[in-house]
Amino acid sequence: MDLTQRPELRQKMTLSPQVYQGLAILAMPVVELQALIETELLENPVLETDEDDYEAPEADEQRDEVEDERAWDEWLDQYEELERMDGTAPRDPNAEDINADEFVGGVRSFGDYLLEQLALLDIAEDVELGARAVIGSLDDDGFFIGDCGEISAITGISKDAAEEALRVVQQLDPPGVGARNVAEALLIQADIIGVSSPLLEAIITGHLDDVATSRYRKIARALGVTEDDVRETVTTLKLLNPRPAGAFSPGPAPSYVVPDVTLRRFGDEWLVIPNNEAVPVLRVSPRYRSMLRSGSNADDETRRYLKDKIRQAETFMRNVDRRRDTVSRIASIVLEVQRDFFEDGRGDLRPLRLEDVASEIGVHLSTVSRGVTGKYMATPYGLFELKHFFSGGYRTTTGMDIAATTVKQKIRTLLADEDSTRPLSDQKIADALSEDGIDVARRTVAKYREELGIEPSWARKRR
Numbered sequence: 472m473d474l475t476q477r478p479e480l481r482q483k484m485t486l487s488p489q490v491y492q493g494l495a496i497l498a499m500p501v502v503e504l505q506a507l508i509e510t511e512l513l514e515n516p517v518l519e520t521d522e523d524d525y526e527a528p529e530a531d532e533q534r535d536e537v538e539d540e541r542a543w544d545e546w547l548d549q550y551e552e553l554e555r556m557d558g559t560a561p562r563d564p565n566a567e568d569i570n571a572d573e574f575v576g577g578v579r580s581f582g583d584y585l586l587e588q589l590a591l592l593d594i595a596e597d598v599e600l601g602a603r604a605v606i607g608s609l610d611d612d613g614f615f616i617g618d619c620g621e622i623s624a625i626t627g628i629s630k631d632a633a634e635e636a637l638r639v640v641q642q643l644d645p646p647g648v649g650a651r652n653v654a655e656a657l658l659i660q661a662d663i664i665g666v667s668s669p670l671l672e673a674i675i676t677g678h679l680d681d682v683a684t685s686r687y688r689k690i691a692r693a694l695g696v697t698e699d700d701v702r703e704t705v706t707t708l709k710l711l712n713p714r715p716a717g718a719f720s721p722g723p724a725p726s727y728v729v730p731d732v733t734l735r736r737f738g739d740e741w742l743v744i745p746n747n748e749a750v751p752v753l754r755v756s757p758r759y760r761s762m763l764r765s766g767s768n769a770d771d772e773t774r775r776y777l778k779d780k781i782r783q784a785e786t787f788m789r790n791v792d793r794r795r796d797t798v799s800r801i802a803s804i805v806l807e808v809q810r811d812f813f814e815d816g817r818g819d820l821r822p823l824r825l826e827d828v829a830s831e832i833g834v835h836l837s838t839v840s841r842g843v844t845g846k847y848m849a850t851p852y853g854l855f856e857l858k859h860f861f862s863g864g865y866r867t868t869t870g871m872d873i874a875a876t877t878v879k880q881k882i883r884t885l886l887a888d889e890d891s892t893r894p895l896s897d898q899k900i901a902d903a904l905s906e907d908g909i910d911v912a913r914r915t916v917a918k919y920r921e922e923l924g925i926e927p928s929w930a931r932k933r934r
Contacts, residue, residue, distance in 0.1 A: 496790045498845070501749050505749070585606045587844060604622045646660040647659045660712065670704050731857075763777055798842050802848055805860045879919045881909070885903055
């Protein structure tokens with residue numbers, strides 16, 4: 472057997488645990504993020520808080536691993552120069568402090584977590600009904616243990632609508648939820664995260680047992696690829712989660728709900744201000760950075776350890792910064808679309824879908840879902856969860872677009888003013904809305920009424 476060497480140019484995509492860390496941080500409410508930062512400060516000695524509210528500059532994301540000592544010294548000099556620059560904006564002396572003691576939070580179940588995401592999607596009523604049934608048919612690991620025929624029979628929708636409902640659930644967070652088996656869960660995750668490849672798909676669909684027993688040579692022969700290709704692909708595969716809901720945990724009930732952003736009005740302008748006071752400002756310790764200089768007395772092992780910890784700290788700080796940036800960008804779009812509401816706190820909400828925001832800021836739908844769930848905005852009119860401003864909508868006879876949230880509020884107002892001896896039926900509510908130019912079906916009114924926690928007319932009647 473002759474051994475030969477030949478140059479080969481290949482494209483490959485690798486997935487690091489840092490990607491999962493970034494996704495997890497984005498999904499966290501502020502209180503959970505504070506706890507994570509405290510843990511990271513205990514575990515990483517080079518990471519520290521800046522008591523002077525210094526905003527750490529973001530490290531160059533494309534910097535390769537540097538082994539040359541002179542390069543490290545140049546990098547440290549530049550880091551210290553940036554550190555001496557004051558990049559923080561002056562704080563408005565008239566701005567009111569947010570009293571977080573007023574806001575209390577709770578714990579969500581996995582089903583509630585999925586239903587919250589589902590409520591933010593603009594989908595047909597029969598598909599939404601099927602998706603709710605699919606969510607109710609998930610096991611503890613997030614797998615769909617029924618079939619679309621059963622969903623169709625239970626809900627009375629068509630089988631095509633049931634299959635579309637399953638596809639909708641499979642796009643929710645966490646990636647892989649709603650899969651019918653482990654292989655499908657892994658394929659869905661790979662596609663959503665963006666690491667799918669023909670080789671990865673072939674290994675998932677036909678060789679998971681061989682992966683479990685590390686028979687890489689057998690896989691390579693069967694698929695006609697090199698063993699190195701198989702090992703690299705398996706490395707990516709092992710970063711996927713074979714139990715989509717296995718890692719889900721609502722955690723302990725948070726003591727408070729802390730806003731991520733604050734909406735302030737200055738004259739005729741509105742500003743979205745990130746709540747930097749709730750999350751401590753992080754930086755890499757200058758003391759440990761100085762130990763990496765070529766003239767220091769640190770031994771090679773210590774220097775390697777510090778380099779690794781500094782890179783971990785930079786990744787963590789970068790993920791925290793990305794979370795703040797993503798939430799702020801979403802809040803800015805909310806401000807732009809719902810400006811009529813923010814003018815006096817009583818204006819109608821306009822339709823706003825997760826898909827629209829995802830397209831606007833150029834991210835995946837699941838990223839926007841993570842960015843609005845459990846994230847709050849403090850406004851002059853109270854504290855609102857960001858998802859409050861997301862809803863499908865209706866077009867009135869005058870051409871005005873209004874959100875489903877506004878329709879629900881109109882229903883609540885109608886029922887608050889009704890005669891208790893002759894309560895309004897769902898059809899009468901639909902007729903009253905129609906007179907205002909809002910055409911809503913009776914069954915839609917019934918659904919909104921149930922979501923508002925209001926009983927049907929026969930139960931509200933007083934004799």
